[in-house]
Amino acid sequence: DTGVSQDPRHKITKRGQNVTFRCDPISEHNRLYWYRQTLGQGPEFLTYFQNEAQLEKSRLLSDRFSAERPKGSFSTLEIQRTEQGDSAMYLCASSRTGLEQYFGPGTRLTVT
Amino acid sequence: EDKVVQSPLSLVVHEGDTVTLNCSYEVTNFRSLLWYKQEKKAPTFLFMLTSSGIEKKSGRLSSILDKKELFSILNITATQTGDSAIYLCAVEMTGNQFYFGTGTSLTVIP
Numbered sequence: 001d002t003g004v005s006q007d008p009r010h011k012i013t014k015r016g017q018n019v020t021f022r023c024d025p026i027s028e029h030n031r032l033y034w035y036r037q038t039l040g041q042g043p044e045f046l047t048y049f050q051n052e053a054q055l056e057k058s059r060l061l062s063d064r065f066s067a068e069r070p071k072g073s074f075s076t077l078e079i080q081r082t083e084q085g086d087s088a089m090y091l092c093a094s095s096r097t098g099l100e101q102y103f104g105p106g107t108r109l110t111v112t
Numbered sequence: 113e114d115k116v117v118q119s120p121l122s123l124v125v126h127e128g129d130t131v132t133l134n135c136s137y138e139v140t141n142f143r144s145l146l147w148y149k150q151e152k153k154a155p156t157f158l159f160m161l162t163s164s165g166i167e168k169k170s171g172r173l174s175s176i177l178d179k180k181e182l183f184s185i186l187n188i189t190a191t192q193t194g195d196s197a198i199y200l201c202a203v204e205m206t207g208n209q210f211y212f213g214t215g216t217s218l219t220v221i222p
Binding site: 031106 | 146160204208210
């Protein structure tokens with residue numbers, strides 16, 4: 001399968017713990033996006049990479065969130081000191097052109 | 113404040129009906145508008161629209177953009193149960209940021 005993959009698919013954590021998610025984009029795609037989606041809402045933009053450079057970051061993103069794409073291939077999203085409000089589906093998408101995005105299956109985070 | 117508003121929020125139709133989904137937007141630095149279909153998994157791409165008045169068509173689905181009135185519609189003709197999904201509209205702004213609407217939930221009854 002050459003689509004976007006995300007790991008883990010599900011994560012349950014206790015409030016206050018740190019979590020890290022991984023996204024592997026389609027191999028020739030240089031653009032990578034992170035979104036958060038809660039029930040009944042559309043995906044909410046979090047951040048965007050072109051190659052290894054983080055070019056955009058939502059102003060809604062608190063300092064507890066950080067993302068990296070060290071070699072311009074896979075990316076990680078870390079949430080520190082998780083809160084119950086962080087419970088959501090975290091989606092990763094990649095694109096070659098910056099227009100049509102291919103989404104991964106998502107990581108569902110539950111903070112108890 | 114940037115916003116993308118989709119209507120209706122939900123819709124229930126019978127197989128064979130035609131539906132029209134609406135997406136209006138108010139954003140700074142508009143570049144394009146995209147439609148996605150989301151079933152139980154992640155969104156899948158349907159259309160990208162950049163120019164007014166040019167219809168994009170794929171099978172029973174079609175879409176058009178009006179950049180003067182700031183809206184787009186997605187039409188689905190001869191609906192099938194497999195069309196049941198959430199349809200998301202997203203607007204691309206400069207800086208390659210994408211702003212999604214809340215979606216329209218479509219249910220097609222046999």
